[in-house]
Amino acid sequence: MSKATIVLFRNDxxxxxxxxxxxxxxxxxxxxxVFIWSPEEDGPWPPGGASQWWLHHSLKSLCQDxxxxxxxxxxxxxxxxxxxxxxxxxxxxxxxxxxxRRYEPLLIEVDKKNKxxxxxRGLEVKSFPGNLIFEPWTIATAGGTxxxxxxxxxxxxxxxxxxxxxxxxxxxSQARAFASDLKGLSIEELDLLPDPRIDWAAGMRAFWKPGxxxxxxxxxxxxxxxxxxxxxxxxxxxxxxxxxxxPHLHFGEISPRLIWQEVQxxxxxxxxxxxxxxxxxxxxxxxxxxxxHHILYHFPDTVEQPLRENFRDxxxxxxxxxxxxxxxxxxxxxxxxxxxxxxxxxxGWMHNRVRMIVASFLTKDLLISWNDGAExxxxxxxxxDLASNTFGWQWTAGCGADAAPFFRIFNPVLQGKKxxxxxxxxxxxxxxxxxxxxxxxHEPWNVSPEELAACGIELGKTYPHPVVDHGQARKKALAxxxxxxxx
DNA sequence: TGAAATGTTGGGGCG
DNA sequence: ACGCCCCAACATTTC
Numbered sequence: 001m002s003k004a005t006i007v008l009f010r011n012d013x014x015x016x017x018x019x020x021x022x023x024x025x026x027x028x029x030x031x032x033x034v035f036i037w038s039p040e041e042d043g044p045w046p047p048g049g050a051s052q053w054w055l056h057h058s059l060k061s062l063c064q065d066x067x068x069x070x071x072x073x074x075x076x077x078x079x080x081x082x083x084x085x086x087x088x089x090x091x092x093x094x095x096x097x098x099x100x101r102r103y104e105p106l107l108i109e110v111d112k113k114n115k116x117x118x119x120x121r122g123l124e125v126k127s128f129p130g131n132l133i134f135e136p137w138t139i140a141t142a143g144g145t146x147x148x149x150x151x152x153x154x155x156x157x158x159x160x161x162x163x164x165x166x167x168x169x170x171x172x173s174q175a176r177a178f179a180s181d182l183k184g185l186s187i188e189e190l191d192l193l194p195d196p197r198i199d200w201a202a203g204m205r206a207f208w209k210p211g212x213x214x215x216x217x218x219x220x221x222x223x224x225x226x227x228x229x230x231x232x233x234x235x236x237x238x239x240x241x242x243x244x245x246x247p248h249l250h251f252g253e254i255s256p257r258l259i260w261q262e263v264q265x266x267x268x269x270x271x272x273x274x275x276x277x278x279x280x281x282x283x284x285x286x287x288x289x290x291x292x293h294h295i296l297y298h299f300p301d302t303v304e305q306p307l308r309e310n311f312r313d314x315x316x317x318x319x320x321x322x323x324x325x326x327x328x329x330x331x332x333x334x335x336x337x338x339x340x341x342x343x344x345x346x347x348g349w350m351h352n353r354v355r356m357i358v359a360s361f362l363t364k365d366l367l368i369s370w371n372d373g374a375e376x377x378x379x380x381x382x383x384x385d386l387a388s389n390t391f392g393w394q395w396t397a398g399c400g401a402d403a404a405p406f407f408r409i410f411n412p413v414l415q416g417k418k419x420x421x422x423x424x425x426x427x428x429x430x431x432x433x434x435x436x437x438x439x440x441x442h443e444p445w446n447v448s449p450e451e452l453a454a455c456g457i458e459l460g461k462t463y464p465h466p467v468v469d470h471g472q473a474r475k476k477a478l479a480x481x482x483x484x485x486x487x
Numbered sequence: 488t489g490a491a492a493t494g495t496t497g498g499g500g501c502g
Numbered sequence: 503a504c505g506c507c508c509c510a511a512c513a514t515t516t517c
Contacts, residue, residue: 235488356488395488407517408489415489474490478517494514501506 004030004092004178006085008099012130012252013062014212015069017168019128020098030178032092033066033073035059037190040079043106045303045386048379049194050348051250053201054210056192058251061211063187069175074184082114089123092182097123100130100252103293104386105300133157133165133256134290136297146298148307150291150402157287161260168258203346204382208247215248219259223266230278234285237340237351238425243282246383247349249289259286292391295401303390304371306399310484314399316369323366326467327358328376330430333459333466335442336416337361339429346429348382353419359396360410365473367480370397398481406481409474416442432463 005024012018024031039046047055063073078084085097097118102111111127118125129135139147139156147153194200209217222243226233233241248254260283267279299307306312326332330341340354350358355377362373370393377393378384394400398408420426423441427434433441435455440447445459445466452458459465 353488360489404488405517409517411490474517482517490517492514492516494512496510496512498508498510500508502504 003095004032006032006034006088006092006094006097008081008085008097009033009035009062009073010099010102010252011250012100012255013058014215014253014255015065016171016212017130017255017258018100019130019169020100020126022169022172023126023128024096024098025172025175027096028176029096030176031071032088032094032178032182033071034085034088034184035062035073035075036081036084037075037077037192038079038081038084041081041106041110042104045104045106045378048381048384049200050204050380050382051384052192053194053204053348054208054247054251054382056187056190057210058253059187059190061213061253065212069172070177071175072177074182075187075190076184077190081110082117085114085118086121088182089121092178095123096125098126098128100128101135103132103136103297105296105303108297130255131252132290132293133260133286134160134294136294138164139290139294147291147294148401150288153291153294154284154287157290165257165260168255168261204348207347207349208382210247210251210253210382212248212253215245215254218244218248219254219262223262227263227266227282228272228275228278231281234281235353235419237343237354238420238422238428242351244349246385246388250383250385250388256286256289289385289388291401292385292387295391296387299401302394302400303386306397307394307401308399308403311397311399314369314484315480317367319368319372320366323467324368324372326464327362327366327368331464331467332361333445333464334361334412334470335423335426335430335433335444336412336420339420339426342429344377344380348380350381351425353415354425355392356396357410357412357415359393360404360408361412363393363397364409364477364481365468365470367473367477370394370399406484407478409477411470411474413443413470430463432457 005027007021007024015021066073076084076088088094102108115125115127134157139153139160141147147156208214226241229241233239245254245259249256263279263283267276270276296302327341330338330345332338336354337358340350340358344350359373362368363370374389374393377389391400395403398404398406416426422438423436426441433444436444436457444452444457444463457463
């Protein structure tokens with residue numbers, strides 16, 4: 001039996017700049033690309049509903065892409081990835097297995113154990129850096145410790161970049177397929193899609209194109225247009241000012257190294273200092289993602305526990321089911337909050353500025369634990385990523401790395417007026433308010449019932465009263481948070 | 488990658 | 503012309 005190389009696909013569902021795949025092809029033996037669905041290995045964080053929808057479509061796209069270079073993706077389903085791999089080795093006689101690294105604490109453990117077990121069987125096992133620009137252990141302070149503050153981390157990355165950021169690997173044009181037929185499952189058999197009777201995915205389908213080509217298109221579009229105004233436009237949920245790359249990055253449909261490179265290329269010959277500045281701001285955002293992974297790698301407990309220990313026993317309110325539900329469903333009576341939460345539910349995504357606003361509202365106005373917010377995001381976001389999600393929530397709650405100070409409490413009305421000045425974002429996602437004028441669309445409780453009626457609004461009926469008074473909630477939060485600010 | 492409270496300044500109205 | 507007061511507008515401090 002001819003020797004073959006297994007390539008595991010996990011969160012790197014792409015052909016371009018895929019080190020494991022390229023290395024396998026370079027080995028000049030048949031290549032067996034494999035995807036193993038083993039959500040049990042994610043422990044408490046198996047992919048949520050929105051992520052599974054994305055994964056289904058991304059796998060479809062990957063299958064086609066692999067076919068175009070002569071390969072057939074083998075899809076397996078097993079509680080244990082090791083058991084699935086061992087079976088496949090028996091059937092194929094493969095003598096080596098390559099993969100790109102993962103960085104979530106539990107998955108690092110899985111991959112470590114698998115590596116040892118497979119090496120013991122005499123296989124050549126190789127892991128590659130593919131999903132981050134900077135491996136988490138390569139960036140360290142002068143004292144050799146992990147960074148906990150973003151700016152010095154950014155500087156360290158920026159400095160390391162000239163050396164560390166290698167040109168992305170080309171998309172392979174041809175590969176040697178494994179000769180005999182290896183039976184696997186169809187994508188449908190993984191049963192990743194939500195019940196088709198409730199067409200929950202309609203909004204997601206309308207907005208997203210999962211897969212490598214979709215990611216590439218997003219990047220091209222962004223680089224030709226929005227990047228030039230990124231610094232200010234990225235804060236505008238009512239505009240198209242962001243890259244929309246987050247889900248593509250999470251599933252590895254696009255490589256962060258490729259993004260880095262293409263951004264540099266896009267401004268290399270420009271004479272516009274402004275464009276250069278804006279591109280740099282975008283790279284900084286890409287590196288926030290790296291920072292989140294850096295933190296998760298060095299502080300694996302942060303998935304459940306706050307990084308700052310003085311938050312360990314923080315007196316979060318016992319979760320009021322009704323209140324929490326009003327947040328989840330976008331019925332808090334605060335237009336910008338409700339718009340964001342409904343955008344999330346409909347499209348599987350929320351604008352980053354609005355994520356900060358709704359997260360501040362949950363943790364500071366409602367005093368509900370960031371863990372509960374993180375869980376909801378995990379299930380509903382197509383870009384749900386353990387590192388970024390954990391990091392973002394701890395940041396807002398004030399208990400994480402380089403976190404927002406306890407007194408930084410977003411005012412949903414002011415944020416709305418500032419970043420959605422004409423109310424278009426609210427009108428799009430909260431149609432009950434579509435006839436409200438710009439002037440008070442972010443604070444409908446501050447106008448008379450007559451004025452509301454003229455716009456077809458009746459508070460408590462067509463649109464909810466605010467579930468809490470922000471002014472009072474803020475005072476309460478300040479009192480509670482100030483208790484534990486020390487340390 | 489906040490917002491509110493408090494402090495300061497300076498122009499204009501007015502006696 | 504002058505001082506006084508008022509109050510935006512802006513700056514600083516505080517939470």
